[in-house]
Amino acid sequence: MRGFLIRLRLFIKLWFSSIYSLMTIILVPIIGIIIYNSGTYEIDDLSSLIYEKTATIWFVFIIQWCFSIDLDSKFFNQLITYPVVKWKFLLEKALFSAIIFFGLTSIITIPLVFIYGKFLWQGFVFTIPVYLALGGFVILGTMIGNHSLGGLMAGILFWMMILFGGALLRELNAILLIYGSVQRFVSGESGLLLVENRWIIYNRLFYIGLGVLCIVGAIIKINRRSA
Amino acid sequence: MNLMISVFRNEGLLLLRNKFLAIPLLVNMLYWGYSIVSYEIQPIHYEERAVVFYKSFIWALLINLLIVGLIAVYMASKDRENEFEQLVLTYDVKNVDWVVGKWMITQLYGLCITVMTIVVQAIWFMSASMTIGDWFKNIVYVFIQMEGAFLLLISIGFLFATLIKSMFAYLVIPAILVLSLMFPFDYVGKAYIWDNPKFHLFTPFDYMFIGSPYEGIWGIHHVLKSSILHQSAIVLLGIAVIVVTLLLFRRYRRSNKEKKMIPIILTIFIIPTIVLSGMRFMQYEQALKQYVTTGQQYVESFKGDDDESYNKWMNSYYEYNKDDQPYEFSMEKTNLSVELQANDQINVQSTLTIQNNGNEAVNDVFLTLYHGLKIKECTSAKSVTCSQDKDFITLHFDQMIQPGEEFDLNVHYQGKILQYRDDGYIEQAFIKNQRIYLPKEAGWYPLIGKRPLVITREHNNLYAQFEFRNARLVEDFPTEFTVNITRENQKVPLALTIPEISEDTFQGTSQYGLSLLGGNFKEEKVGHIRVVAHPEVIKGATEVIERYQKAWSFMEDWLGVPMSPSVIYILSDNYYYLTQFSANHDFFVLKNEYKDDFEIAYELKNELTREGLFDNNQDFHILSDAMVWMIANHLQEQVSFAEWYKSNWWVEGEDLTVVNLLQSYEKKGSEKFKDVLKYLFHYWTELDNKQDFDMESALKQYEGESRR
Numbered sequence: 060m061r062g063f064l065i066r067l068r069l070f071i072k073l074w075f076s077s078i079y080s081l082m083t084i085i086l087v088p089i090i091g092i093i094i095y096n097s098g099t100y101e102i103d104d105l106s107s108l109i110y111e112k113t114a115t116i117w118f119v120f121i122i123q124w125c126f127s128i129d130l131d132s133k134f135f136n137q138l139i140t141y142p143v144v145k146w147k148f149l150l151e152k153a154l155f156s157a158i159i160f161f162g163l164t165s166i167i168t169i170p171l172v173f174i175y176g177k178f179l180w181q182g183f184v185f186t187i188p189v190y191l192a193l194g195g196f197v198i199l200g201t202m203i204g205n206h207s208l209g210g211l212m213a214g215i216l217f218w219m220m221i222l223f224g225g226a227l228l229r230e231l232n233a234i235l236l237i238y239g240s241v242q243r244f245v246s247g248e249s250g251l252l253l254v255e256n257r258w259i260i261y262n263r264l265f266y267i268g269l270g271v272l273c274i275v276g277a278i279i280k281i282n283r284r285s286a
Numbered sequence: 287m288n289l290m291i292s293v294f295r296n297e298g299l300l301l302l303r304n305k306f307l308a309i310p311l312l313v314n315m316l317y318w319g320y321s322i323v324s325y326e327i328q329p330i331h332y333e334e335r336a337v338v339f340y341k342s343f344i345w346a347l348l349i350n351l352l353i354v355g356l357i358a359v360y361m362a363s364k365d366r367e368n369e370f371e372q373l374v375l376t377y378d379v380k381n382v383d384w385v386v387g388k389w390m391i392t393q394l395y396g397l398c399i400t401v402m403t404i405v406v407q408a409i410w411f412m413s414a415s416m417t418i419g420d421w422f423k424n425i426v427y428v429f430i431q432m433e434g435a436f437l438l439l440i441s442i443g444f445l446f447a448t449l450i451k452s453m454f455a456y457l458v459i460p461a462i463l464v465l466s467l468m469f470p471f472d473y474v475g476k477a478y479i480w481d482n483p484k485f486h487l488f489t490p491f492d493y494m495f496i497g498s499p500y501e502g503i504w505g506i507h508h509v510l511k512s513s514i515l516h517q518s519a520i521v522l523l524g525i526a527v528i529v530v531t532l533l534l535f536r537r538y539r540r541s542n543k544e545k546k547m548i549p550i551i552l553t554i555f556i557i558p559t560i561v562l563s564g565m566r567f568m569q570y571e572q573a574l575k576q577y578v579t580t581g582q583q584y585v586e587s588f589k590g591d592d593d594e595s596y597n598k599w600m601n602s603y604y605e606y607n608k609d610d611q612p613y614e615f616s617m618e619k620t621n622l623s624v625e626l627q628a629n630d631q632i633n634v635q636s637t638l639t640i641q642n643n644g645n646e647a648v649n650d651v652f653l654t655l656y657h658g659l660k661i662k663e664c665t666s667a668k669s670v671t672c673s674q675d676k677d678f679i680t681l682h683f684d685q686m687i688q689p690g691e692e693f694d695l696n697v698h699y700q701g702k703i704l705q706y707r708d709d710g711y712i713e714q715a716f717i718k719n720q721r722i723y724l725p726k727e728a729g730w731y732p733l734i735g736k737r738p739l740v741i742t743r744e745h746n747n748l749y750a751q752f753e754f755r756n757a758r759l760v761e762d763f764p765t766e767f768t769v770n771i772t773r774e775n776q777k778v779p780l781a782l783t784i785p786e787i788s789e790d791t792f793q794g795t796s797q798y799g800l801s802l803l804g805g806n807f808k809e810e811k812v813g814h815i816r817v818v819a820h821p822e823v824i825k826g827a828t829e830v831i832e833r834y835q836k837a838w839s840f841m842e843d844w845l846g847v848p849m850s851p852s853v854i855y856i857l858s859d860n861y862y863y864l865t866q867f868s869a870n871h872d873f874f875v876l877k878n879e880y881k882d883d884f885e886i887a888y889e890l891k892n893e894l895t896r897e898g899l900f901d902n903n904q905d906f907h908i909l910s911d912a913m914v915w916m917i918a919n920h921l922q923e924q925v926s927f928a929e930w931y932k933s934n935w936w937v938e939g940e941d942l943t944v945v946n947l948l949q950s951y952e953k954k955g956s957e958k959f960k961d962v963l964k965y966l967f968h969y970w971t972e973l974d975n976k977q978d979f980d981m982e983s984a985l986k987q988y989e990g991e992s993r994r
Contacts, residue, residue, distance in 0.1 A: 116457075127453075208453075212360075215352070215356065215459075216352065218460070219348075219352055219460055219463070219464075220349075222464070223348060223467075223471065227345060
């Protein structure tokens with residue numbers, strides 16, 4: 060799509076002038092102070108708290124914001140009367156939100172890596188399948204609801220599910236970094252392809268699959284829309 | 287009023303047209319369908335229907351709360367966001383009509399989900415074995431829990447949608463749910479220092495239970511009354527919150543009537559809310575207080591100074607086998623005439639026959655009785671003075687009690703038996719209309735010797751500042767019991783660890799002691815064993831117990847130790863955890879669950895080798911693994927021991943000489959292997975210092991003895 064870079068610049072500019080960015084930028088140090096003061100954390104708890112429990116809901120808000128600009132203002136209804144490829148529009152917005160999200164998380168991760176070591180990077184990478192599934196879920200929700208609200212609700216639902224549903228999800232649990240065996244797996248201490256680690260790989264594959272499925276669903280949904 | 291009705295109708299129509307709002311109902315339906323079908327297709331049920339229902343109910347409630355809360359925010363803010371509200375404001379619509387109309391239709395939506403749940407429950411519970419009264423109470427319980435929570439959450443949704451005029455209003459709902467439910471959600475009966483169990487009361491539904499509100503043979507009676515109180519307060523609070531919303535919603539366009547009426551209505555609702563929630567708070571606080579005072583009475587603090595001995599001391603809390611020290615006196619006969627009174631009071635006339643089995647003559651004999659029970663009278667043929675200090679009774683005789691001598695003692699005592707466990711969440715001993723439980727651990731009848739009823743350790747990571755568990759109470763000698771029970775209320779059937787010979791009279795010999803239980807249970811015999819369980823789980827329990835029985839008789843033949851109990855109670859999880867370690871060859875407790883052969887084998891092996899569980903002796907652990915294998919192999923044929931050991935326990939680099947040594951015996955035939963293990967087990971039992979156990983030298987000794 061032509062003009063991608065221009066739109067990216069526009070979006071990032073918009074992002075940094077919106078109340079959202081302001082709030083997240085203020086929230087991050089506040090959370091940091093709370094974590095720091097709570098005192099009794101270990102590296103696995105900390106990485107789980109940041110990447111699995113907090114960053115997920117943050118990502119939901121970023122995606123929702125990215126889609127709300129065109130969808131909630133109904134500009135999208137006009138946009139699709141132009142000769143644009145609809146699924147490209149979808150993926151472009153998804154990409155924008157991913158760029159903003161990964162940019163911000165990296166900004167947080169880099170200083171943390173210097174303080175606590177490289178496990179945080181590894182934990183972040185390990186959680187990417189969950190972000191993928193979550194992103195797919197939110198985008199699908201947005202497309203079904205035809206409003207960023209649908210995505211927001213789907214995202215909150217997904218987030219609460221992974222936060223509380225550990226006992227229901229069992230081996231498909233998304234909050235994994237708190238477990239010692241997973242920590243060893245992520246940091247590469249125990250072999251990646253061992254039999255006892257296979258469930259972790261299946262777990263991640265499940266989230267990747269869920270993410271891809273949701274995005275495909277969202278694309279089908281948007282392609283069926285007529286102007 | 288007319289306008290309110292038309293707002294209600296119009297919003298209702300919009301809701302009906304909105305296809306997304308059917309999704310939660312559909313999800314609920316599918317979820318319940320799945321839960322019910324997956325239970326009903328099991329050929330044997332190990333759990334009651336109600337257990338499965340309440341397990342699913344908590345999850346359904348959590349997800350419904352989230353959905354309904356989000357929908358409430360949506361309903362309150364959608365017309366502001368699409369700016370329809372701006373138009374409405376120019377019309378002659380009162381704030382009250384506009385907000386309350388929308389609020390009511392949202393409530394109706396919540397009510398739909400509640401009604402759907404209770405219809406599912408009502409139909410499903412028809413096939414459960416409970417009385418019509420209990421069936422109705424269960425429905426009432428679910429209704430008030432769900433509807434109260436929805437009512438409050440919808441009001442909160444409206445309030446925050448009015449206060450926060452952006453998408454962030456939606457975040458308030460999950461934030462409130464997370465904040466209020468986080469601690470009670472994964473609470474297991476021990477609050478940590480940063481948690482306060484009193485705060486668990488601040489939830490949209492009564493969450494003052496551990497795991498599930500349903501307690502097997504006692505149903506939901508324990509939680510019902512307090513839940514009604516809690517939820518009445520919640521309903522009033524929910525109404526108060528929506529009135530506050532009216533107070534804040536576009537203040538400038540309130541009519542004069544609204545300006546006058548709203549504060550008055552608010553006061554009318556706030557006052558009973560405060561009164562009711564205060565009552566509920568006091569109710570729990572009293573239980574917590576009693577729990578803490580009981581704990582403080584027993585608490586043991588750490589005397590050493592270094593970290594290593596501190597860790598050792600902390601770990602010794604779990605050494606159940608050390609709870610009980612042998613005592614030379616034995617309780618030969620115990621005759622109890624028990625009067626169960628209302629309000630957890632008991633009044634007992636007891637006649638005890640006590641014998642000195644030791645070699646020395648003594649003046650003082652000790653008994654143990656829960657400190658809440660007070661001795662009214664204490665007489666004997668010989669002159670005796672009784673003094674009670676906490677849980678201990680000292681009998682001082684002027685004449686010495688000679689070795690082998692037997693004497694009779696009459697003790698009359700009465701008092702309140704109600705005891706709490708787990709931060710006041712669980713009642714451990716109670717006498718109520720619908721449910722009675724007097725476990726031996728409650729110390730409700732005189733036990734011989736100075737026995738700790740509970741073990742409590744100072745613990746600075748816990749809210750209560752101590753950890754607290756029931757002590758393991760094991761008798762050295764069996765006692766002949768005769769128990770006669772009278773009670774004001776004859777409603778529920780009773781069971782004791784000894785058989786009933788005529789109505790309300792029980793007689794028998796037991797080395798465990800007495801645990802009295804009354805509720806919705808059925809008693810059945812499996813072989814010689816009496817099984818007391820909820821009627822729905824009897825069949826599943828029988829299946830498990832038959833395999834236990836196979837293992838018990840095998841172990842009795844093989845090792846020559848008594849194993850098979852005379853009575854088994856099937857209790858709900860929380861009560862199972864409280865008594866499981868006291869079980870011995872006379873009395874056994876089980877949970878309502880399926881157990882596989884290895885779980886049975888491990889459990890029975892652990893019963894025999896409690897002393898070694900915390901040792902680091904590798905040889906001993908291999909021996910106990912071999913014993914487990916032997917038991918499991920009897921239940922169902924397994925691969926050879928060495929192979930089994932390697933696939934289950936072996937870690938790379940571990941030395942296998944000891945396993946190979948055992949394997950060489952296994953190759954000589956199963957009888958030989960059994961004989962070796964038996965020898966090794968007895969060898970280990972007789973060792974003074976279990977750490978010294980060395981398989982190779984033991985086997986050498988075995989060879990020497992068998993050659994002779």
